[in-house]
Amino acid sequence: MFGRKSSDSGTVVRVLAEQVRRDISTGRLEPDAKLKIDELRQRYGGSAHSFREALTQLVNEGLVEASVQRGFRVASATRSDLEDIVRLRAEIETLGLGWSVKHGDLAWEGAVLAAFHTYSRLCEKTASDRTGLAIEWDEAGRHFHAALVSACRSPRLIDFQARLYIQSRRFRYVELIEGRVDLDVEKSDLREVVDAAIARDAAAARHALSHHILGALGR
Structure with a gap:
């Protein structure tokens, strides 16, 4: 049961990350745009925790930037x-x-x-x-x-x-x-x-x- 719950959670994170990744790639989420958790949840669904994990994954990929003061934002594209x-x-x-x-x-x-x-x-x-x-x-x-x-x-x-x-x-x-x-x-x-x-x-x-x-x- 614990393994299934963890697996399901990981699937949700992967799906959310893929949706945001796609929208960054196609320009629906523009460079330097702020990524607010509540707004993202309204747009894509998912929990706040899942979105934080998804955005952290995209930070590791270089598509999203994060800072303590500014939160998450789409990486620049200069x-x-x-x-x-x-x-x-x-x-x-x-x-x-x-x-x-x-x-x-x-x-x-x-x-x-x-x-x-x-x-x-x-x-x-x-x-x-x-x-x-x-x-x-x-x-x-x-x-x-x-x-x-x-x-x-x-x-x-x-x-x-x-x-x-x-x-x-x-x-x-x-x-x-x-x-x-x-x-x-x-x-x-x-x-x-x-x-x-x-x-x-x-x-x-x-x-x-x-x-x-x-x-x-x-x-």
Whole structure:
């Protein structure tokens, strides 16, 4: 019984965190906006305790900031924030990809190819409905980039890559909606990454991935 209660509570926290995470990523909760527990409960439901735990989780992810004086607020999303996130992503993901190319087996290759196929197809569909498919498109992108580093044999790198991707989502969302993401180039860039990775050319794969990620700074 105690285990079930704890599990149920954890599920509620995860659901609340996901709802707030999604709304931060899509801009419904704007950068620097105050996050008042009572207002959040009216909007999403849940208890005050569950929301504090959910917001603490998002603090650890870098999407929410907390202070004794100011409480919780959405983290800033400035040009400097974007540059910092993108440069770190380029370093971490290319490192993880290089290790995955070295250690990955056929199952890893299959996961990468499957994730790329899904993302590529969503790029094609999203071209005609950027607003309606933005969340699904971004989620497919998250799975693809996670697949690239999944065989790196470093749980800490995998965790850091996931956090950085989450922090980059609201920038990517806005860029997509505003038409600043060329979806054909997106597919072409990542096809180069996949081809080089499957050919076990770590240097070429890392170069292609770095070029792709850093391209966000030019949009």
